[in-house]
Amino acid sequence: MCVFLNTDGAIHSVFSFSAAGGAICNSKGEWIVGYNRFLGKCSVATTELWGLLDGLLILQKQGYNEVIISSDNLENVISISGNKWGDSSNALIRRIHQILASEESWVLTYAPR
Numbered sequence: 001m002c003v004f005l006n007t008d009g010a011i012h013s014v015f016s017f018s019a020a021g022g023a024i025c026n027s028k029g030e031w032i033v034g035y036n037r038f039l040g041k042c043s044v045a046t047t048e049l050w051g052l053l054d055g056l057l058i059l060q061k062q063g064y065n066e067v068i069i070s071s072d073n074l075e076n077v078i079s080i081s082g083n084k085w086g087d088s089s090n091a092l093i094r095r096i097h098q099i100l101a102s103e104e105s106w107v108l109t110y111a112p113r
Contacts, residue, residue, distance in 0.1 A: 002027050002066040005055045006111070009039075009047030009073075016041050020051030024059065033058065048073040049092040052080075056099045059106075067103070070111035077110040 007022035021036030037054055039047055052071060059067055071077050079088065080096055088094050100106055 001064070002068065003032065003059070003064050004029075005059060005067055005069045007048065007051035007055050007069070007071055009044065009051045011044060011047060018042050018044075018047040020047050020054065022051050022055040024055065024062075033062075045073065045076055046092065048076050049090070049096065052076070053092055053096055053099075056096060056106075060099065060103070065103075065105055067106040069106065069108045071108065072111055072113050074110050074112075077108060080108060 004025045004027070005022055006025070007020070009018060009020040011018040018039045018041065019036055020039060021034065023034045024032045026032055035054055035058060037050055039050055048071060052069070055069070076093075079090070079093055080100070088097070100108065
């Protein structure tokens, strides 16, 4: 069964606190599970990467084989898709690479807002 992971991150404009999260839905668009994480102060790119990593870990634990992952952060999608595993200096990107390399039918796509 194919599932969809949509991730996002947000930063409060006044206090600069950030949070990341996402939703996992089935092929009919029906909600399966949602998640979030409070991150404190960090960059937009880092916030988005945490949202993606948390979703991937949930999907692995649930045992899904086919996953379409959508992110609205083009910079992160390019960084993840363009680098060979282990080439990035960013630990989050390296961990995401590790997960994606172990899953044959998982696809990361850019989904503009």
